[in-house]
Amino acid sequence: MDQGCINLRWAAALLAGLAAGGVRLLVLSPGSRSTPVVLAAQRSPEIDVIPILDERSAGFFALGAARASGRPVALLGTSGSAAAHWYPAVIEASETGVPLVLLSADRPPALRGFGANQTIDQTRLFGAFAREAHDPGLAGADDAALKAIATLGRRCAAVAAGPRPGPVQINLPFAEPLVPAAGCDQTLPTAVTAWAADRGWPPAATPTAALAPILLPPGRGVLVCGPGLFPSTFAQALHETARRLALPVLADPLSGLRFGPAADGVITQYDALLRNRAAAQRLRPDWVLRFGGAPVSKVLGLWLAGIPALLVDPTGGWRDPSHDVQRRIMADPGPVCAALTSSTAPDATWAQSWQRADARVRNLAEAHRADAPWCEAHLIRTLLARIPAGEALLCANSLPIRQLDTWSGVRGEPLALHGNRGASGIDGQLSTLAGLSQAGPPCWGLLGDLSAVHDLSGWLLGTRLRRPVIVINNGGGRIFDYLPQQGLPGFEELWRTPVAPDLGALAAAFGMVHRRASDAATLREALANAAPASAVASADAAALVEVCIDADASRAVHVGFWDKVATDALGADVLA
Numbered sequence: 001m002d003q004g005c006i007n008l009r010w011a012a013a014l015l016a017g018l019a020a021g022g023v024r025l026l027v028l029s030p031g032s033r034s035t036p037v038v039l040a041a042q043r044s045p046e047i048d049v050i051p052i053l054d055e056r057s058a059g060f061f062a063l064g065a066a067r068a069s070g071r072p073v074a075l076l077g078t079s080g081s082a083a084a085h086w087y088p089a090v091i092e093a094s095e096t097g098v099p100l101v102l103l104s105a106d107r108p109p110a111l112r113g114f115g116a117n118q119t120i121d122q123t124r125l126f127g128a129f130a131r132e133a134h135d136p137g138l139a140g141a142d143d144a145a146l147k148a149i150a151t152l153g154r155r156c157a158a159v160a161a162g163p164r165p166g167p168v169q170i171n172l173p174f175a176e177p178l179v180p181a182a183g184c185d186q187t188l189p190t191a192v193t194a195w196a197a198d199r200g201w202p203p204a205a206t207p208t209a210a211l212a213p214i215l216l217p218p219g220r221g222v223l224v225c226g227p228g229l230f231p232s233t234f235a236q237a238l239h240e241t242a243r244r245l246a247l248p249v250l251a252d253p254l255s256g257l258r259f260g261p262a263a264d265g266v267i268t269q270y271d272a273l274l275r276n277r278a279a280a281q282r283l284r285p286d287w288v289l290r291f292g293g294a295p296v297s298k299v300l301g302l303w304l305a306g307i308p309a310l311l312v313d314p315t316g317g318w319r320d321p322s323h324d325v326q327r328r329i330m331a332d333p334g335p336v337c338a339a340l341t342s343s344t345a346p347d348a349t350w351a352q353s354w355q356r357a358d359a360r361v362r363n364l365a366e367a368h369r370a371d372a373p374w375c376e377a378h379l380i381r382t383l384l385a386r387i388p389a390g391e392a393l394l395c396a397n398s399l400p401i402r403q404l405d406t407w408s409g410v411r412g413e414p415l416a417l418h419g420n421r422g423a424s425g426i427d428g429q430l431s432t433l434a435g436l437s438q439a440g441p442p443c444w445g446l447l448g449d450l451s452a453v454h455d456l457s458g459w460l461l462g463t464r465l466r467r468p469v470i471v472i473n474n475g476g477g478r479i480f481d482y483l484p485q486q487g488l489p490g491f492e493e494l495w496r497t498p499v500a501p502d503l504g505a506l507a508a509a510f511g512m513v514h515r516r517a518s519d520a521a522t523l524r525e526a527l528a529n530a531a532p533a534s535a536v537a538s539a540d541a542a543a544l545v546e547v548c549i550d551a552d553a554s555r556a557v558h559v560g561f562w563d564k565v566a567t568d569a570l571g572a573d574v575l576a
């Protein structure tokens with residue numbers, strides 16, 4: 001059997017194992033050394049292949065697709081620097097627990113360290129960001145070798161998907177020739193096919209005995225839910241527990257709790273509310289029970305510091321930046337909710353104080369928005385009113401996610417909100433959006449202008465988008481206007497770094513429709529044209545909606561709102 005045929009059969013066994021472990025999508029970037037896996041994928045009835053030129057974009061696309069589908073997604077790249085471009089997406093996947101299988105094609109091990117072309121040390125390239133890293137060596141032809149690589153594929157898909165989900169690397173050295181001679185028999189031995197037919201997906205749920213009661217500390221508590229990929233039943237379970245124990249739920253926008261039938265009553269205005277000193281003191285609890293990652297709101301994070309905390313994390317993580325966690329509960333959040341008990345009698349006035357304070361700030365926000373010049377407050381309201389029930393939104397980092405935190409409120413119709421909060425990068429946003437759209441419900445995008453330009457190669461995926469992507473043109477990284485660096489010498493060139501791209505020309509170059517909006521009416525019109533209501537269920541032309549915002553006016557609106565809340569008496573009855 002020629003080496004090309006050995007490579008192909010071995011790669012086919014690997015893919016059979018990956019498919020058995022739940023992989024349905026392979027995102028590849030072009031190259032020669034990866035050819036055996038490409039050939040095998042072309043022949044795989046179970047695995048779809050999507051080619052994306054730039055590995056950084058491919059990495060984020062895979063991240064979005066895995067996030068939306070919950071399945072492990074495979075990435076394939078050639079030898080040399082290619083796999084290094086996956087790094088930012090691998091970091092994000094590791095931090096947020098998104099399953100990726102990284103297939104880095106390589107030259108034979110004997111060439112490593114001897115100056116061979118396009119040959120570097122790729123082993124364990126992703127360090128601690130990979131849950132496992134394997135270097136199985138050269139392809140083998142016998143049944144045992146095929147069975148071994150298929151088993152490795154299945155194992156890596158399973159490890160990537162949990163119980164501590166994240167990226168896994170398999171480094172795949174291939175000797176030449178990479179293309180098989182004619183007549184290569186690709187039929188895999190039954191030892192592999194029979195085994196691979198034993199589906200590993202979905203993973204069998206480990207029957208969990210009902211959790212023993214979890215006794216909460218005495219006194220008043222709050223439930224804080226940060227960003228996370230929670231099971232769909234969690235919102236209802238938390239809602240019921242909060243009622244049963246009369247506890248307020250502070251819900252980060254990326255918790256999934258603000259949008260949907262169980263959203264009613266969750267607290268969303270805490271970022272403004274806790275700027276009010278009296279409220280911050282009167283509403284201070286004795287303990288906090290936390291789900292998910294660190295909330296977007298820095299004000300909330302600072303307020304929580306020093307309050308004894310319990311952390312629920314089924315993956316056993318230590319997401320405790322203020323080092324206040326006294327007890328970690330490693331179990332699924334839904335069953336945890338059901339198991340919570342308290343020796344303190346439910347105190348309805350405690351939860352009501354939070355509800356009233358939240359309602360009061362919501363009213364202040366409404367009044368403030370009504371009088372304010374055009375800014376993100378209006379943009380976010382218009383956008384959330386426009387996105388149909390059950391669709392999704394990717395909200396980029398920097399100001400967009402913070403402003404969404406401030407202005408989203410709750411909505412009864414479901415909306416899957418996504419954000420890359422693992423490492424909070426401004427990179428890969430368009431690529432992530434395209435991946436989310438590929439594998440999940442239609443996904444809208446909300447990005448700052450620098451974030452949009454940062455992922456320039458992601459624009460190549462623009463025509464894959466099914467819903468508009470909104471880019472806020474506010475003259476660069478305007479988040480820095482809110483930070484102590486504001487006004488330092490060279491602030492404009494060294495921090496704000498406006499790039500002033502012609503977004504219309506860029507959109508045209510990448511085959512996207514461009515529309516511009518500068519107030520609520522033109523935004524509504526642009527969104528209506530970009531995704532006509534009647535056609536919203538079908539695939540629309542990819543559209544980039546550029547929303548122009550005067551960042552100085554916007555900052556005045558936001559600072560004015562915070563001042564208003566900080567100095568509001570909030571009414572004696574509100575905090576009773």
Ligand SMILES: Cc1ncc(C[n+]2csc(CCOP(=O)(O)OP(=O)(O)O)c2C)c(N)n1
Pocket residue numbers: 397398399400424425426427447448449450451452474476477478479480
């Ligand atoms: C990969 C990466 N590089 C740099 C940063 C630092 N950073 C945070 S916000 C920001 C500016 C983002 O600007 P833009 O997307 O236009 O959003 P705006 O601040 O205007 O809301 C930068 C450079 C980061 N978070 N991630």
